[in-house]
Amino acid sequence: MTGIAFRELSPVSFLERAAAVFADRPAVVDGERRDTYAQLWQRAQRLAGLLAARGVEPGDRVAVLSPNTHLLLEAHYGVPLAGAVLVALNTRLAPAEISYILEHSGASLVLVDAEHRDALGEQPIPVIDSESYDELVDGAEPHRVEVADERSLLSINYTSGTTGRPKGVMYHHRGAYLQALAMAYHAKLDTSSQYLWTLPMFHTNGWCFPWAVTAAGGVHHCLRKxxxxxxxxxxxxxxxxxxxxxxxxxxxxxxxxxxxxxxxxxxxxxxxxxxxxxxxxxxxxxxxxxxxxxxxxxxxxxxxxxxxxxxxxxxxxxxxxxxxxxxxxxxxxxxxxxxxxxxxxxxxxxxxxxxxxxxxxxxxxxxxxxxxxxxxxxxxxxxxxxxxxxxxxxxxxxxxxxxMKDVIISGGENITSIEVENALTAHPDVLEAAVVAAPDEKWGEVPVAFVSLRETGGASEAELVEFVRTRIAAFKAPKRIVFGDLPKTSTGKLQKNVLRNKAVSG
Missing domain, CATH: 3.40.50.12780 (ANL, N-terminal domain)
Structure with missing residues (x-):
């Protein structure tokens, strides 16, 4: 009875289904490249065959260093089809950070976009770059390894490592399958959907949208930056x-x-x-x-x-x-x-x-x-x-x-940075704001704000401090405001660790 009532869940099955029911529908738009779902399924299987021919075995880790291109999208299917584990790398990491992740994950092969080849440096493991990737995939034999355990390792996503070495977060097939369905449901994706890849696919596997969009039969529009x-x-x-x-x-x-x-x-x-x-x-x-x-x-x-x-x-x-x-x-x-x-x-x-x-x-x-x-x-x-x-x-x-680490404790009172940021960004001249703690001899910590103004904005520090005091308790207002562009990660998140260091150093 188990054989007909249960099948191991894997997000790869979404592409297999899409290739059957949406075969001739557009699947991927990447510059001048246009692939249907039937073509994407064939390419994913051939990528799996290429990996197997290069010695990748089930359970091996395959790293990918690429912006949002068809290479990285195909890897979300081709790597697990080979029974391997996907390790998508942040394209903004330094060579030393990339080397650490490759060593820590035990990657046995790297797929890399030619634009980022230099970031790899000299590696002791095989590298396939995008200049030869398409030709190699087209010439490979289709291959597939069935998922034997839905809770087995699908991918490893490394954290940013702002407070130490990055940690490798382990995803399983079951979780990715269910999360992809949740994203398709909440985003109301369907066959008419045109999804633009503004979010990096290397960031938590693109919130599982590489699989969600395919499950819905929508179109992936790749965007390099x-x-x-x-x-x-x-x-x-x-x-x-x-x-x-x-x-x-x-x-x-x-x-x-x-x-x-x-x-x-x-x-x-x-x-x-x-x-x-x-x-x-x-x-x-x-x-x-x-x-x-x-x-x-x-x-x-x-x-x-x-x-x-x-x-x-x-x-x-x-x-x-x-x-x-x-x-x-x-x-x-x-x-x-x-x-x-x-x-x-x-x-x-x-x-x-x-x-x-x-x-x-x-x-x-x-x-x-x-x-x-x-x-x-x-x-x-x-x-x-x-x-x-x-x-x-x-x-x-x-x-x-x-x-929890961003809560500012000033004179025994807790100040949440988000509350102060919301007060600042309510001012019409403020484009963005980030608030962090700075050491203070009297109060222990005080809030310091880093503010980016609109091109037409000319608000002064005194004006903004007074504006905040009209909206929240006066003791929560920033004691100092620094104007300028705010540092961000590759996914657009503010780098508060950088700002904290600036606030501490004065």
């Missing part, structure tokens, strides 16, 4: 209907000279950092349908989604922006989110009492690769500890207050 002009052109010329992005990318789009009101529905998943209400209101004015997500590398990307409720339609624009700025509820395949106090008890759902956000379920990692101590430290009583501070509202929606 985030460029607001290119994004606006894709929206206009290609009819893009979906993309994912950090709030800073949305800010770039809203401020770009080509920004215009949309003439079709465009759904955006925003995550990586809490979007500020003023930005959400601006994007809403342009016609973007924003959905706020929350998650971590350890949770296959977005484990929590701010699910829209029709009753919110009657609210005014500013109130709606505050509602959708919340992180929300567990996605359709996740377990309910908990917010707990230091004793492990759930905090009251009053929207005020803070606690640590805990998660568990099928879309949580197996653990950290070759690091059982870190795995133990990140879990408690069967729950993953996010390290994020949040509150639960009476309607059950969770709202992030801060990273």
């Amino acid at each position: 985030v460029d607001p002009g290119a994004i606006w052109r894709a929206i206009t010329e290609e009819g893009i209907t979906h993309f994912c992005a950090a709030p800073t990318v949305l800010s770039m789009l809203a401020e770009h000279p080509e920004a215009r009101d949309l003439d079709h529905v465009l759904r955006v998943f925003a995550g990586g950092a809490p979007p500020w209400p003023a930005l959400l209101a601006r994007m809403g004015e342009l016609g973007f349908d924003i959905r706020h997500l929350y998650g971590l590398t350890e949770t296959f990307g977005p484990a929590v989604v701010c699910e829209w409720q029709p009753e919110w339609d009657a609210a005014d624009a500013q109130h709606r922006a505050r509602l959708i700025a919340r992180q929300g509820i567990g996605n359709v395949v996740a377990e309910p989110v908990r917010v707990t106090d230091p004793d492990g008890e759930d905090v009251p759902a009053d929207g005020l009492t803070p606690g640590e956000i805990l998660l568990r379920g099928n879309n949580v990692m197996l653990g950290y690769y070759r690091d059982p101590e870190a795995t133990d430290n990140a879990t408690t009583d069967g729950w993953f500890r996010s390290g994020d501070l949040g509150v639960r509202h009476p309607d059950g929606y969770v709202e992030l207050r801060d990273r």
Whole structure:
């Protein structure tokens, strides 16, 4: 009976199905390249054959260093089809960091985009670059290794390593399969969807959208780098209907000279950092349908989604922006989110009492690769500890207050950086803001703000401090404001660790 009632889950099966039912439909747009789903399935199987011919065996790790091109998309299928484990590398890492990950993961082969070949340096393992990749794949024999255990290793995603060596987060086939379905469901993907790859596929496997878009039979539009002009052109010329992005990318789009009101529905998943209400209101004015997500590398990307409720339609624009700025509820395949106090008890759902956000379920990692101590430290009583501070509202929606390490303790009072940032970005001259702690002899710590102004903005430090004091308690206002561009990661997240170092050094 088991044979007909159960099959090991793997996201690779989405492509097999798409090749059968959407064979001649477009699957991939990458520059001048156009592939159908039948062609993508053939290429994925031939990539698996190429890897096997180069000595890759089931369980081996295959690393990929590439921007969002068809090479990296195909690797999300071809590598697991070979029975191997995908290790997608951040293209902005330094050569030493890449070497560490290759050594730590035990990668046996690297696929690399020619533009990033120098970042690899001299490696003791085989390398296939994009200049020969297509020809080699076309000449390979199709190959497939069946998944014997859905909880076996599918990919390893390395964290940014801002506070030490990056950790390898282990994803399993079952989790990726279910998370992909959750993303397809919440994003309302279907065969008419035109998905633009603004989010790096190397970042938590692109929040599982390499598999989600395929499951829905939509079109993958590859984008080598985030460029607001290119994004606006894709929206206009290609009819893009979906993309994912950090709030800073949305800010770039809203401020770009080509920004215009949309003439079709465009759904955006925003995550990586809490979007500020003023930005959400601006994007809403342009016609973007924003959905706020929350998650971590350890949770296959977005484990929590701010699910829209029709009753919110009657609210005014500013109130709606505050509602959708919340992180929300567990996605359709996740377990309910908990917010707990230091004793492990759930905090009251009053929207005020803070606690640590805990998660568990099928879309949580197996653990950290070759690091059982870190795995133990990140879990408690069967729950993953996010390290994020949040509150639960009476309607059950969770709202992030801060990273626990980012809470500023000034004179015994807790100040959450997000609250101060939201107050700053409500000023019409402010484009972006980041608030961190700086040491202070009297108060222990005080908030320092780093602010990027709009081109037309001319607000002074005194003006902004006074503006913040009219919106939140005066002691929470920044004691110093530094103007200028804010440092960001390749995914558009603010690098608060860099700003903290600046604040400490003065």
